[in-house]
Amino acid sequence: MTSAGTPRAFKRDGRVVVVGAxxxxxxxxxxxxxxxxxxxxxxxxxxxxxxxxxxxxSKQVLTGWVRAGGxxxxxxxxxxxxxxxxxxxxxxxxATKHVRLADxxxxxxxxxxxxxxxxxxxxxxxxxxxxxxxFVVRTRExxxxxxxxxxxxxxxxxxIGAGFTGCEIASACRERGLPVTVAxxxxxxxTGALGAxxxxxxxxxxxxxxxxxxxxxxxxxxxxxxxxxxxxxxxGDGGTVDADVAVVALGSIRNTxxxxxxxxxxxxxxxxxxxxxxxxDVSGRATEDVFAxxxxxxxxxxxxxxxxxxxxxxxxxxxxxxxxxxxxxxAEADRRPCLSIPVFxxxxxxxxxxxxxxxxxxxxxxxTQGSVDDHRFVAAYGCRGRVxxxxxxxxxxxxxxxxxxxxTAAPFPPRCPMxxxxxxxxxxxxxxxxxxxxxxxxxxxxxxxTRVSAASGPCTGTGGRRAG
Amino acid sequence: MRVxxxxxxxxxxxxxxxxxxxxxxMHGEEALMYDPGPDDTQRGPVLRAxxxxxxxxxxxxxxxxxxxxxxxSAP
Amino acid sequence: xxxxxxxGTLRRIFxxxxxxxxxxxxxxxxxxxxxxxxDAGYVVSTYHEITDLLHDPRLSSDVRNLSRPMxxxxxxxxxxxxxxDPPEHDRLRRMAMRHFGPPHTPGLVAGxxxxxxxxxxxLIDDFAGKERIDVVDDFACRLPVTVTCHLLGVPRExxxxxxxxxxxxxxxxxxxxxxxxxxxxxxxxxxxxxxxRHLGGLVxxxxxxxxxxxxxxxxxxxxxxxxxxxxxxAATAKLLLIAGHETIVNLIxxxxxxLLRHPQVLRRLRHQPDLVVPLVEExxxxxxxxxxxxxxxxxxxxxxxxxxxxxxxxxMLMLASGNRDPNRFHDPDRFDPDRRDxxxxxxxxxxxSCFGAALARRETQIALTELVRRLDRPRLVADPPPxxxxxxxxxxxxxxxxxxxD
Numbered sequence: 001m002t003s004a005g006t007p008r009a010f011k012r013d014g015r016v017v018v019v020g021a022x023x024x025x026x027x028x029x030x031x032x033x034x035x036x037x038x039x040x041x042x043x044x045x046x047x048x049x050x051x052x053x054x055x056x057x058s059k060q061v062l063t064g065w066v067r068a069g070g071x072x073x074x075x076x077x078x079x080x081x082x083x084x085x086x087x088x089x090x091x092x093x094x095a096t097k098h099v100r101l102a103d104x105x106x107x108x109x110x111x112x113x114x115x116x117x118x119x120x121x122x123x124x125x126x127x128x129x130x131x132x133x134x135f136v137v138r139t140r141e142x143x144x145x146x147x148x149x150x151x152x153x154x155x156x157x158x159x160i161g162a163g164f165t166g167c168e169i170a171s172a173c174r175e176r177g178l179p180v181t182v183a184x185x186x187x188x189x190x191t192g193a194l195g196a197x198x199x200x201x202x203x204x205x206x207x208x209x210x211x212x213x214x215x216x217x218x219x220x221x222x223x224x225x226x227x228x229x230x231x232x233x234x235x236g237d238g239g240t241v242d243a244d245v246a247v248v249a250l251g252s253i254r255n256t257x258x259x260x261x262x263x264x265x266x267x268x269x270x271x272x273x274x275x276x277x278x279x280x281d282v283s284g285r286a287t288e289d290v291f292a293x294x295x296x297x298x299x300x301x302x303x304x305x306x307x308x309x310x311x312x313x314x315x316x317x318x319x320x321x322x323x324x325x326x327x328x329x330x331a332e333a334d335r336r337p338c339l340s341i342p343v344f345x346x347x348x349x350x351x352x353x354x355x356x357x358x359x360x361x362x363x364x365x366x367x368t369q370g371s372v373d374d375h376r377f378v379a380a381y382g383c384r385g386r387v388x389x390x391x392x393x394x395x396x397x398x399x400x401x402x403x404x405x406x407x408t409a410a411p412f413p414p415r416c417p418m419x420x421x422x423x424x425x426x427x428x429x430x431x432x433x434x435x436x437x438x439x440x441x442x443x444x445x446x447x448x449x450t451r452v453s454a455a456s457g458p459c460t461g462t463g464g465r466r467a468g
Numbered sequence: 469m470r471v472x473x474x475x476x477x478x479x480x481x482x483x484x485x486x487x488x489x490x491x492x493x494m495h496g497e498e499a500l501m502y503d504p505g506p507d508d509t510q511r512g513p514v515l516r517a518x519x520x521x522x523x524x525x526x527x528x529x530x531x532x533x534x535x536x537x538x539x540x541s542a543p
Numbered sequence: 544x545x546x547x548x549x550x551g552t553l554r555r556i557f558x559x560x561x562x563x564x565x566x567x568x569x570x571x572x573x574x575x576x577x578x579x580x581x582d583a584g585y586v587v588s589t590y591h592e593i594t595d596l597l598h599d600p601r602l603s604s605d606v607r608n609l610s611r612p613m614x615x616x617x618x619x620x621x622x623x624x625x626x627x628d629p630p631e632h633d634r635l636r637r638m639a640m641r642h643f644g645p646p647h648t649p650g651l652v653a654g655x656x657x658x659x660x661x662x663x664x665x666l667i668d669d670f671a672g673k674e675r676i677d678v679v680d681d682f683a684c685r686l687p688v689t690v691t692c693h694l695l696g697v698p699r700e701x702x703x704x705x706x707x708x709x710x711x712x713x714x715x716x717x718x719x720x721x722x723x724x725x726x727x728x729x730x731x732x733x734x735x736x737x738x739x740r741h742l743g744g745l746v747x748x749x750x751x752x753x754x755x756x757x758x759x760x761x762x763x764x765x766x767x768x769x770x771x772x773x774x775x776x777a778a779t780a781k782l783l784l785i786a787g788h789e790t791i792v793n794l795i796x797x798x799x800x801x802l803l804r805h806p807q808v809l810r811r812l813r814h815q816p817d818l819v820v821p822l823v824e825e826x827x828x829x830x831x832x833x834x835x836x837x838x839x840x841x842x843x844x845x846x847x848x849x850x851x852x853x854x855x856x857x858x859m860l861m862l863a864s865g866n867r868d869p870n871r872f873h874d875p876d877r878f879d880p881d882r883r884d885x886x887x888x889x890x891x892x893x894x895x896s897c898f899g900a901a902l903a904r905r906e907t908q909i910a911l912t913e914l915v916r917r918l919d920r921p922r923l924v925a926d927p928p929p930x931x932x933x934x935x936x937x938x939x940x941x942x943x944x945x946x947x948x949d
Contacts, residue, residue, distance in 0.1 A: 053472050053504055060501045070505035074470035074529035315476035343476040350496030352480055369600055371630070376497075378600075394498045396479045397893050400598035416843040418600040419628035485645035486652045486901030494646035497637060512817070513653065519820045520904055522896060524886050 007331040010110060014039040016328065017099050017107050019089045020115030020255075021045025023053065023073065024294030024317040028113050030076050031325035041081040042107055044099060046088035047139060055314060057143035058165050059347055062172035064151060068144035088255075089116065092262040094290065111328050114259070114271055114279065114292040115321070118252035118312065123160075128222040133230035134246045137165060146247065150176055154244035157181070158233050160219045162189030164346040166249030167202065171348040174209050181212040181241045183219050183233070186433050193444070194355070196431025197365050198379060198391055201372055202353075209349045214239075222246055252312065254296050264290065269445065270298040270310045275337035277324035291328055293320035298445075299338055303406065304361050304388070310445040313344045341403050342444055345396075351375055354396045357389030357406045358444045359430075366413045366427040369420050370395055377422075378402065381430060382412025469506050469514060470529040477525035487520055488513035552580040556835070556859075556934050563927035565834065565934065566876065569864035576848040584838075584857035585850075588864040590871035590888070592847050596860060597893040601842045603628050604895060608840035610855025620739070621774040623782035625895065628842075632894065638768050639779050642760040643694075644901065652901045655690075659906060662689055663913045671917065675924065678942040682914070683795040684710070687788045690906060695780050696756015697745065704741070708734040709788050716789075717932040738784070742777040757783075787899050793832035793938030794907045798823070799914060800942055801830055803923045805878055812915050819908045822880040826907075827866075827889025829878045834863035834937045836891065862888040863937070919947045 016032060018025045021043045029041055045051070053071045060066040084101065091100035092114075098106045120136035123129035133154075135146045150157070150173060157173045159166045162184035173180045186192065188199030189206060206213045218236035225231045233241050256266040264287070265272035265280040271292040272280040277299065279290040294317035298310040323338040330336075345354045359365075362381035370377030370393075378398050381389035386409045390402035405414060413427045471491065473484075480498030484491075491506040491514050506514055518526040552572070555561065561568050572578060572588040580586055587593055596602050605628045606612050624635040641647045666685055670676045688706045697705060715731020717723075742758075749762040761776045771779065802809040812818050841856045852858060865888050867875040873884070890897035897903065914921075924943035931940045 055475065056501075056504055060503070065501070066503050066505070070503070072470055072505065074472050074527050076527070076530050313476070315474065318474070345475045345478070347475075347495060347499040347501065350499060352478075352496065352499035354476075369629070376633070394480075394496065396498060398598060398600055399479075400595070400893075401600060404595060416601050416845075418842055419603055419605070420600070420630050481896060481900075482645045483901050483904075485649055487904070489645070489649040489653050493649065496646060497640075515817070516820050516904075516908075519824050520901065522886070522890065522892060522900075524884070 007329065010039065011035075011037050011329045012039065014110040014329075015042075015108060016040070016111050016113065017042045017044065017109035018113045018115060019044045019092075019099055020113075020117055020294065020296070021047070021051050021083070021085060022115070022117055022294070022317075023051065023314065024115040024117070024321040025113070026051040026073055026075075027318050027321035028115060028293055028325045029079050029081055031322045032329060033077055033079060035326055035329045037325075037329050039110075041079060042109075043079075043081050043083045043085075044087075044089055044101065044107065045083070045085045048086040052140055054138070057140060058137055058168040059172060061140075061143045062137075062147055062150060062169060063175050064147060068140040068147060071140065089258045092259055092264070092290075094263055094287070097289070109289075111289045111291065113324055113328065114290065114296060115294045115317075116255035116258070117295045118254050120248070121250045121253050123222065123248045123250075125222070128224070129248070130228075131222060131224040131230040131246075132228050133224075133244055134222060134248065136248050137169060138252070146245075149245050150178060154178060156241070156243040157245045157247065158183065158219075158241055158243040159247045159249055160233070161249035161251065162186075162202075162206075162213070162215070163192060163249060163251060164190065164348075166247070167206070167348045168346060169247050169249060170206065170211050171209070171350075174211060174349070179212070180210075181214065181243065182206060183217050183235065183241070184213070184215045185218050187215050187431075189213070189215070191431065191433055192360075194359050194391055195362070195365060195381075196433075197428055198359075199431070201375065201377075201393065202348075205349050205351060205375055212241075214241075252295070254310070256296060269308070270296050272308055273297050273299045275300055275302070275339065276327045276335050277320050277338060278327065291324040293317065293324040301342075301358075302339065303341070303409070304358055304446065307361075307446045309342070309358060311342050311344075313342055313444070315340075315343050341406055343399075344444070352394050352396055353391065354399055355389060355391045356399050356403045357381065357387075358446060359389040359391060360432060360444050361388045361446050362430045362432070364412065364427040365430045367422050367425055368414060369398060369418065369422075371422065380405070380412065380414055382427065385412055386410065387412045387414065469508060469511060471502060471504050471506060471514060471518075472527050473500065473502055474525040474527070475500065477523045479523055481522045483520040483522060484517035484526060488517040492517055552578050552586055553584070554581075556586070556861075559930075559932055562930040562932070562934065562937065565863070565937070566867055569861060569867055572861060572864055573868060577850040577852070580859075584859060585847075585852050586859045586861060587847060588861040589848070590865035590868035593860050593862065593865040593888060594892060596839070596845070596847060596858065597888075597891060597895070599845060601845050602858065603840040603842040604632070605840065606838075608842050608855065609838070609857055611857070613838065621772070621778045623775075623778040624898075625782055625786070629894065634768050635771065635775060635779065636894075636898065638764065638766060638771055639757075639761070639898070641764065641766050642757050643898075647766075652905060655694075655902070656905065656909070658693060659690065659909045660913070662686065662693075663910050664917075667913060667917050672947075674947055675943060675945050678799045678914070678944055679792065679796050679939055680941065682910070683792040683942075686795070686906060686910060687791040688784065690902070691784050691787050694756070694902075695745075695758050695783070696749075696754065697758070701741070701745075705738070705784065708738040708741075709784055710734075712738070712785060713789055716936070719932060735781075738781060739777050742780050743773055746773045746776045746780075783899060786897075787903070789936045789938070790832040790897075791903055791906055793936060794823075794826065794903065795910050795914075796939045796942045797830035797832065798826050798907060798911045799921075799944070800923070800926075800928065800939060801826060801878055802911070802915065803921060803944070804926070808878070808880055809915060809921075811880075812911070816912050816916070818880055819912045821882070821885075823904055823907050823911070824885050824887065824889075825878060825880045825882055828872070828882075828885055828887035829866070831863050831866060831887070831889040832936060832938060833889075833891070834861070835935045836860040836862060837935050862891065918944070921946045 090102040120138035156179040159182045189202040191199035221234040223232040259266040278286040298308040300306040327335040376394045387405040492502045576589040576592045578586045711730045711734035718728045749759040753763045839858045890900040928939040
């Protein structure tokens, strides 16, 4: 029982604090009001300004079509909320039920939603990261700075990391006609998210569009000139690339540091939850009044052996926000789980890449429809003989079918003949990187089982990144 | 105006790009890019695009102007 | 097996007495999402199952994949993409789309607004003073052929002939050997031949002469997929003329009929022209022009709602029934232009979804707006109006409306 008494009383005049004022936080707040919550609603966000959408930041903002400040999210209703913006949360005290802000203010709550998301992983050497011309892309300020640098017409752009964000930025640069080098530690782009087989297609896509793609290389040092401007990158194999702009696209870090000592099962992989988005405490028990949603949450999924999965997916943030909001104002019996199949997309080099399911939860992959050479195809992923995911390149209209295959745990490889099936369709090992190559851009990370402690590490999978 | 497209729903039917080509553009055959803050003169076409979306993925601001600004308090 | 082996399903669908109001029959059909009909074909009538099938790569649009192929009207004729599977379907559709819509020709349909408005208004001018008009013959039938001819770049002086051919073809689609004179079928067959030959001639003339219009663009295209053959161009143009005709005629006629049956909505539309946008979407759900995808072929065994549909089977998709499925739509039998959650099947779904949907939407939006604006107190003469025989492309054959008077 919460301090606000019955669910009805809580719905009427409870106090909800949403920590994180981005997509998940906003959608949760809207959903709370739509559910009839009339109590006090406080939104805490570390960035100033209204919640905005991030996917355009690595795409149409960088090409110059859309202003970085022009991606404010539409609202479906008035929120009647108090907004505490421009200051991050600094701590969570579950005993006294307060969120502590970094500036020392305390905000009391009856129920709290953790939606603090992720931030861009910076270049590991601080002095090199501080060089003029070295960028990351996560916020609109980041995107605006990079856009300006690209508009100035750099001699070359170096992108470090070929996960989705890195690939999208490379695509935007090529659209601007800029010379681009992409450096990736794995054998191909997108390998951490989709495996080496599909990664090879992504590599072909990049090279077709004139990207100087270097795979299997590690960037070891960023070198600046006397005026502190980035000039050259050094690779582990002794090679170098001269460029004026370096974009560090090495994934993201989940914003969980503020939860240290809170007693929640929160760590580098996010805040562990049950399927109803209730946060777990360090002994693995679901808490009553703490919920989590979006990139920072890691929820178990029954289709994936109830493993905890961290998703940096737009649709996941929306769904978890709605489920969390519903469960916050509902009695135990009316609560609902978050069970939809993950969906992800990326737009790069004029191709729409989409996935359903969890491609990192797979051992084999087979191209089922279309032509890899034409960059138009669907590939199904399987794990121990059942379909667990599918990826499409410019073939999204078919994914609905594969979602059904995943939902019904259909046998892998799918055995039914269909038109446009490649003649040589044979399942091959999916080629996900081993733990040694983690942090290479999976957007769906399978990290463990429900019984976890805050200190527990990953079983499989990797740190991810994703603007959208 | 404010617009967001749930691209996880989008299957590339391109109705939006037909009906409001200033605000919605196809990149290649299937990939949609759009202006999340189109000019108010685009309101008619954008609403036509949103209504026509076969997967109902386009959300347009439903707030009246007076409700729009954030009730923000910066520190 | 939960499949209902309903005797007479097909006969009941085709029975003309159900034409004016087929919805009670659809409700009955939905009791069994998948029904086997007497010819061992399958009838699918529920929203989710139809949607699943329209996205199922094992569902073929190529007649050769039926174990019992249907008799073809014209042997050895190049078929358009509507009757093909990937990759051929995709390639031809992409080539046609290059000159019709995004990404290569994004502004075409939006740019037709002025032309559409003036075409619509000149048709209305013709009957402005008349007390009784037939919305089908005096208006709806005359609009789409004109619009498509402009789009194709057909010379103005040919338009009259195109109207006649399309009309003869449409009349033959419904041909019933038991009741109709054989002449009706023969006229349709002849019209198909004439239309194809004439289009072929137009395409031939356009080689090496780039210009406006889809025919000229297709004839001189040098896109990444190459160029269509002349026969493919003619087949595509024929598809746009035929498919674009009956659908829009029905949509406009069904739209006027529905508005006249909902006078409060008609009044709202007159004062609030923007309402036409959600209204046309609701129309596409509530009274869609295409009720049935009459056949698809199971390329391999497909399981739908616990029923195994064997390879080679003919599958009939009841789109208009899916649109009224209470498991998908709240209060589905209510015409509600303010409906929010309206993911209807009016234009189908998946890779074969209507090629001309955006143009159809604008044509209908503008047509209904202008009709409602300019007709003076329109009143339905007969309710229900007489319908065409076809249960597939369903719509009134005439829609007599009185206006003016006192």
